[in-house]
Structures are given as C-alpha cells and as structure tokens.
Amino acid sequence: MKVSLFITCLSDAIYPRVGEAMLRILAKYGVRLDFPTVQTCCGQPAFNSGYWDAARESARTIMEAFEDSDFVISPSGSCTGMIHHYPKLFENDPVMRAKAEALQAKSYEFTQFLVGVLGVTDVGASFPHKVTYHPSCHGSRLLGIKDEPMALMQNVKGLEFVPLPFAEDCCGFGGTFAVKMADISGAMVSEKVDHVKETEAEVLVGLDLACLMNIAGNLRYRGESVRVMHLAELLAEGAKLA
Amino acid sequence: MSAKTAAGTVKERAELALNDEFLRKAVKFTTERLRNGKKNASAEHGNWDEWRERGRQIRLHTIAHLDYYLNLFVENARANGVHVHFADTGADAVKIALEVARRKQAKTVVKSKSMVSEELHLNHALEGIGVEAIETDLGEYIIQLAGETPSHIVIPAIHKNRYQIADLLSEVAGEKLEADTTVLAGFVRKKLRENFLEADIGMTGCNFAIAETGSMVLFENEGNARMVTTLPKTQITLMGMERIIPSFRDLEVMATLLPRSATGQRMTMYMSAITGPRRTEDADGPDEMHIIIVDNGRSLQLGDPEFQELLNCIRCGACLNACPVYRHIGGHAYGGTYSGPIGAVLTPALNKNVAEWDDIANASSLCGACYEACPVKIPLHDMLIYLRRRKVEKGHGNKLEGAGMKGFAAVMGNAKRFRAALKMGQLGQKLVVRDGGIRTKLGPLKGWNSYRVTPSLPKHTFRQSFATLDQEIREGLKEMSPDIRARMEAAVKNRGNAGQGGGHGHG
Numbered sequence: 001m002k003v004s005l006f007i008t009c010l011s012d013a014i015y016p017r018v019g020e021a022m023l024r025i026l027a028k029y030g031v032r033l034d035f036p037t038v039q040t041c042c043g044q045p046a047f048n049s050g051y052w053d054a055a056r057e058s059a060r061t062i063m064e065a066f067e068d069s070d071f072v073i074s075p076s077g078s079c080t081g082m083i084h085h086y087p088k089l090f091e092n093d094p095v096m097r098a099k100a101e102a103l104q105a106k107s108y109e110f111t112q113f114l115v116g117v118l119g120v121t122d123v124g125a126s127f128p129h130k131v132t133y134h135p136s137c138h139g140s141r142l143l144g145i146k147d148e149p150m151a152l153m154q155n156v157k158g159l160e161f162v163p164l165p166f167a168e169d170c171c172g173f174g175g176t177f178a179v180k181m182a183d184i185s186g187a188m189v190s191e192k193v194d195h196v197k198e199t200e201a202e203v204l205v206g207l208d209l210a211c212l213m214n215i216a217g218n219l220r221y222r223g224e225s226v227r228v229m230h231l232a233e234l235l236a237e238g239a240k241l242a
Numbered sequence: 243m244s245a246k247t248a249a250g251t252v253k254e255r256a257e258l259a260l261n262d263e264f265l266r267k268a269v270k271f272t273t274e275r276l277r278n279g280k281k282n283a284s285a286e287h288g289n290w291d292e293w294r295e296r297g298r299q300i301r302l303h304t305i306a307h308l309d310y311y312l313n314l315f316v317e318n319a320r321a322n323g324v325h326v327h328f329a330d331t332g333a334d335a336v337k338i339a340l341e342v343a344r345r346k347q348a349k350t351v352v353k354s355k356s357m358v359s360e361e362l363h364l365n366h367a368l369e370g371i372g373v374e375a376i377e378t379d380l381g382e383y384i385i386q387l388a389g390e391t392p393s394h395i396v397i398p399a400i401h402k403n404r405y406q407i408a409d410l411l412s413e414v415a416g417e418k419l420e421a422d423t424t425v426l427a428g429f430v431r432k433k434l435r436e437n438f439l440e441a442d443i444g445m446t447g448c449n450f451a452i453a454e455t456g457s458m459v460l461f462e463n464e465g466n467a468r469m470v471t472t473l474p475k476t477q478i479t480l481m482g483m484e485r486i487i488p489s490f491r492d493l494e495v496m497a498t499l500l501p502r503s504a505t506g507q508r509m510t511m512y513m514s515a516i517t518g519p520r521r522t523e524d525a526d527g528p529d530e531m532h533i534i535i536v537d538n539g540r541s542l543q544l545g546d547p548e549f550q551e552l553l554n555c556i557r558c559g560a561c562l563n564a565c566p567v568y569r570h571i572g573g574h575a576y577g578g579t580y581s582g583p584i585g586a587v588l589t590p591a592l593n594k595n596v597a598e599w600d601d602i603a604n605a606s607s608l609c610g611a612c613y614e615a616c617p618v619k620i621p622l623h624d625m626l627i628y629l630r631r632r633k634v635e636k637g638h639g640n641k642l643e644g645a646g647m648k649g650f651a652a653v654m655g656n657a658k659r660f661r662a663a664l665k666m667g668q669l670g671q672k673l674v675v676r677d678g679g680i681r682t683k684l685g686p687l688k689g690w691n692s693y694r695v696t697p698s699l700p701k702h703t704f705r706q707s708f709a710t711l712d713q714e715i716r717e718g719l720k721e722m723s724p725d726i727r728a729r730m731e732a733a734v735k736n737r738g739n740a741g742q743g744g745g746h747g748h749g
Contacts, residue, residue, distance in 0.1 A: 017700075061657070118729060179689055181567075182689020184570055
C-alpha cells in the first residue's frame with residue numbers, strides 16, 4: 001500500500017525535522033512514507049483570501065501528486081483541512097470534484113493516521129518534561145482531532161501534562177490575517193503566550209506548524225525559553241528515533 | 243446604513259478598542275462568563291448535539307418554505323386582530339412605524355430590546371417627529387443614555403464596567419449612585435416604572451413568530467418586555483421576516499437552544515407568547531397591535547446556496563462570546579448594527595455592498611469557534627471566505643495582494659518553480675537573518691515582526707534531504723505486523739461506505 005507524505009510548505013521549508021520525525025515513527029510500524037516531489041502548497045493562503053483561481057492551481061498540483069496514493073499523511077490539521085475544501089473548489093466540475101472527494105477520503109493528519117488507522121497510542125517514548133498542548137483550531141474543530149494527541153501523550157513515560165488555560169482559543173495566526181490585521185493577531189498571540197507561561201511548562205506541543213511558528217515567534221520576541229515542538233518531534237525524540 | 247456612519251476601517255476601529263483597557267477587560271470578563279455558562283448548560287443538557295441538529299433542521303425547513311409559513315403566520319395574525327405590515331426596506335419600516343405613532347398622537351414610546359429597531363435607527367426617526375423613545379432593557383437603557391449603539395446582540399452594554407454605568411446613571415439621578423449592581427438596577431427599575439405607565443406606544447422585537455397560531459414570542463430576563471406589551475394602549479412589533487417557526491412544538495426546541503446558548507440559562511426568566519391585541523375577557527394588553535415584517539436585505543439570501551443559512555440565525559450571540567477576535571476588539575469595531583462573527587457576515591450580506599464591507603470579512607482568523615458555538619450550526623467561518631472570494635471576483639480585491647496571488651499560483655502550480663522559490667529564500671534570507679531569526683520590521687514583515695521573531699530557513703529543505711533519509715529508512719524498516727496491515731486495508735475498504743471524508747472528516 002502506498003502511504004504518501006504531504007509535507008506542507010512550512011515543514012518543507014522551515015521545519016524539515018518534523019517530516020523526518022514522521023518518517024522515523026511510521027517506519028517503526030513498517031510504514032515507509034513515499035514522497036511525491038511534484039507536490040507544492042495546499043493552496044490555503046489563496047483560498048482563504050478569496051483567490052480561488054490561484055487556489056485551484058495549487059489544488060490541481062496536490063491532486064495529481066497524490067493520485068495513486070492510498071493514504072496521504074500531513075503534519076498539519078489545517079493543510080489536511082484545506083484538502084477537505086477541494087470538493088467545494090471544484091463544485092462546478094464533476095470530474096475534478098470526484099477526484100477531490102477521493103483525495104479528501106484518503107487524507108489524514110499525522111495523529112489521525114497513527115492512532116485512528118494504525119491503532120498506535122504508545123510509541124515507546126519517554127520524555128521527562130512538563131508539557132502543555134495547544135489544540136489548533138482547524139485540526140480540532142474541523143477535523144475533530146481531540147483524543148488522538150491526548151492518547152499519545154498519556155503513554156509517554158515521564159511526561160507531565162499541564163492543561164493550557166483557554167486552550168481552544170485561536171493563537172491568532174489565521175494566515176494572511178496575521179499580516180492584514182496584525183494588531184488583532186498580535187493581541188491574540190500575546191494572550192496565548194500569557195497562558196502558556198501560566199502553565200510553567202517547559203515544552204509546548206501542537207499539531208500545526210503555522211500555529212506553532214506563530215506562538216514560538218512571540219515567545220522568542222519576549223525572550224521566553226519555552227521549547228516549541230510538533231508532537232511528532234516529541235515522540236521521535238522520546239523514542240530515541242531522532 | 244450604519245456602515246456609512248461608522249468611521250474608518252475595521253482596522254482603525256479595532257485599534258481604538260485594543261488601546262482601551264477598560265473595554266477589553268469588560269468584554270473579556272462578560273464573554274468568558276457567558277461562554278462558560280453556555281458550555282456548562284449544554285453539557286448538563288446531555289444531548290446537545292442532537293438538539294442542535296433538530297434546531298438546524300427546523301430552521302432549514304422553515305427558511306426553505308418561508309413563503310408558505312410567512313403567509314400562514316400573517317393570515318393567523320390578521321385573524322387574531324393584528325394589523326400586519328410588510329416593509330421591503332428599512333426606510334419603509336420606519337415610515338410605517340412613524341405613521342402609527344402620528345395617528346396615535348404619541349408622545350412617548352417605551353421599547354423592549356430589538357436589534358431590528360437598531361438596524362432601522364428607529365429611535366432617531368421617532369425623535370425627528372417629536373416622539374420620545376425610551377429603551378427599557380437595562381443594557382439598552384445604559385447605551386441610550388451614553389448615546390451609543392449596542393456592542394453585542396444580547397448584552398448591548400457589554401463594553402462598559404459598573405463604574406462607568408454608575409457615572410451615567412448618577413447623572414440621571416442627580417445624585418451619586420453607588421457602583422453596586424443591585425443599587426443601579428433598582429434605580430432604573432423605579433425610574434422606568436413611570437415611563438411604562440405614561441407611554442402611548444409599546445414597541446418590541448420578536449424572537450420567534452409561530453406560523454400555526456399567528457403568535458409572536460419574546461424571550462427576556464427583566465420583565466420589561468411584559469410591561470411594554472401590557473401597559474401601553476398600542477403595541478408595535480418589529481420582526482425580521484425570517485423569525486418564523488412553524489409551530490409551538492418547534493418552539494420547545496428553540497426555547498431549549500436559545501437561553502442556553504445566549505447566557506447559559508436553562509430557561510429564560512420570561513417567555514411571553516402574544517396572540518393578538520387585548521380581548522374583552524383579558525385584564526390587560528394593548529387595544530391595537532401592529533406587526534411590521536421587515537425584509538431589508540434578508541430576502542437577498544433566499545436561493546443563495548452559500549448564504550441562505552444566514553437566515554437560520556436565532557440571535558443568541560453565542561458566536562460573539564466564543565470569538566477570539568470579538569474578545570479583543572468588542573462590537574463597535576465591526577461598524578455595523580450586528581457585531582462579531584454573525585455581524586461580519588450578516589452586515590455585508592444584507593447590504594450587498596462588497597467594496598465597502600470587505601475589511602470586515604478580513605477581521606477573522608477563520609478559527610471556527612463561531613461555528614462550534616452556533617446552536618443551529620451556521621458555517622460562518624466558510625461564509626467569511628465566500629465573502630472574501632466575492633469581493634475578489636467583483637474586482638474589489640487589493641491590487642498588491644492580487645498580484646501576489648498570481649505569483650502564488652505560478653509557483654504553487656509547478657514544483658520546479660516551488661523549488662526555485664525555496665532556493666531563493668535560502669539565499670535571500672542571508673541579508674536579514676541575525677542569530678537564527680529575522681527581526682526586521684520592513685515591508686510586509688512589519689506587522690508580524692512587531693510581535694514575533696520570524697524563524698530563519700534551515701540549510702536544507704525537507705525535499706533536499708528526503709533521498710538520504712529515505713535510504714536510511716528503507717534499510718531499517720521494520721516488518722509490518724498483520725494487525726496493522728489489516729487495519730490499513732480495512733480503512734481503505736471502509737472509505738466507500740462511510741461517505742465523504744472516510745469517517746475522519748469535517749464537523
């Protein structure tokens with residue numbers, strides 16, 4: 001069976017170590033991730049800003065890249081969520097729409113695949129640190145990813161979990177929103193970081209690199225030393241796969 | 243409409259709010275209380291999602307057959323002795339209300355809270371013909387004293403704290419009132435009692451209109467709507483044309499959803515169903531009753547597959563309380579009568595003026611908290627994107643952004659160009675990276691870097707490292723267990739049966 005990695009631009013360009021962590025964790029269960037190099041971005045920045053012609057260019061590329069994959073796994077609930085919008089993008093084109101629906105059906109965020117499909121909740125990791133978790137909006141609200149990361153973290157030895165106050169509030173990223181409405185976005189991320197600090201956690205984990213980049217950026221701006229990681233990185237490091 | 247009177251852009255108005263510590267504190271305090279109340283009330287209900295779906299289905303059905311149910315409602319209301327009027331526009335509705343006021347030679351009108359009245363700016367129009375309009379909902383009364391507009395659909399004075407309110411009321415009282423909620427509410431209660439007794443006309447909004455009986459139903463907590471609908475001789479009800487539900491059985495669902503969503507209450511304090519003016523055997527009630535059914539842009543949504551569901555809204559305000567943007571900027575920043583996520587969609591949709599309203603749709607991070615909070619599941623986060631798209635399609639897009647998106651399409655439509663762009667980034671960043679981060683506040687990074695440090699690009703992208711990694715992975719690849727293989731096969735097999743998204747999807 002062909003299990004393909006949909007790396008997403010942020011992981012490709014800025015956080016390649018997250019893709020690497022996914023490769024190593026899944027290899028442990030006999031899953032080799034294929035990587036179609038023709039993939040680009042999911043098209044979300046254009047889609048969310050209203051430029052659907054541009055978004056369709058991206059979507060076509062992604063649909064072609066994964067045409068013969070059986071599973072398409074990404075490190076982002078938001079980018080996988082974008083694939084869920086493809087049928088709407090091609091609503092007036094029955095052929096492309098059917099292809100979009102087929103891609104949607106086989107697309108998974110990393111923990112959805114690891115827990116939901118493979119049935120893995122314990123990767124044999126140990127991570128003796130105080131950890132808090134930010135549930136990204138698109139993953140948790142639109143894809144319903146809530147229990148998967150919790151189950152994975154519960155089984156990490158030594159991990160002390162501290163709930164994040166107002167965890168479900170958006171971190172303020174929102175794509176071009178962070179640029180267009182910079183001060184509102186800034187107020188949101190500043191409040192998020194206040195809450196992260198309240199937990200006194202050493203590590204903040206999440207499942208979406210855009211949100212993590214946003215929060216990490218504000219932490220660094222304020223000179224805070226909280227470490228920010230994707231859950232895949234934490235698991236790979238904890239299982240000594242890194 | 244009010245858009246034209248609201249100064250500046252959303253960004254400018256948001257700036258004012260962001261610099262107003264009192265406002266931000268007050269809004270955070272109350273929205274937190276309300277959303278926690280809602281969370282507890284819906285958890286305690288035990289079957290919330292099923293009832294949300296019931297509510298959604300009732301609203302979908304009613305709006306799909308709105309012509310039928312409106313007719314039925316009007317026939318029944320007229321049979322009950324109500325004068326029913328239709329108003330295409332806000333101006334028409336105002337004209338009808340003023341005519342009634344003139345004919346009755348009214349001096350004062352007491353009002354219970356009505357967002358439609360706010361939408362029509364009716365108080366202003368009444369003043370214009372020398373009629374004093376007095377708001378009797380406590381929050382609305384405060385707002386009227388302050389000369390402001392409501393900043394929340396349910397809690398009009400949410401942006402004010404009790405000290406600011408005490409100052410406003412002390413002026414009316416002519417003495418210093420203690421900033422104690424019981425004292426302040428007690429003062430208003432006494433003051434308004436005189437107004438209820440003197441008023442010529444009582445004016446209300448309408449939460450639900452029951453088609454099968456021609457009744458209109460009001461939800462309230464202060465009892466002022468009961469006073470407004472029983473004491474004055476003439477009653478005028480302003481009603482958005484979409485307020486209809488078919489029957490009292492449907493009201494049960496709405497009465498379950500609305501108070502829990504709005505304030506976390508299991509029941510509203512008063513729920514009044516009013517079926518026509520006073521009959522001879524009634525002890526009280528108005529002698530004459532008017533219902534003005536207002537369109538004002540609502541019917542534009544009918545038949546629009548992307549926006550028709552907007553008419554399902556039951557005005558509970560849950561989306562405002564859940565919204566992280568509203569939390570920081572309050573309601574006035576939205577610039578229209580309706581604020582928060584519902585306002586950001588409703589205002590442009592009612593006005594059909596894409597150019598003017600574009601920036602409101604941009605004041606959202608599309609986090610979906612509004613959709614999750616909505617008791618009738620209106621996909622506001624999707625509608626915000628549709629508004630942005632319509633703006634672009636009509637040629638009102640930002641020129642620079644449009645050019646950028648053309649570039650985006652060229653790069654993202656082709657992996658070779660994407661690779662080249664990444665390479666360019668790796669080289670170009672050398673000019674700005676210091677200590678592993680980018681801190682410059684030039685150009686497009688100004689807003690972002692005013693709150694953050696941008697990470698630098700690592701030496702190699704994932705795609706540059708994949709071949710080496712893959713080699714290593716292949717060599718150490720464990721054999722797949724039969725259990726995992728079976729699970730993967732089952733997942734592929736079940737996709738066809740589980741509908742869209744293979745059972746791991748949306749919602």
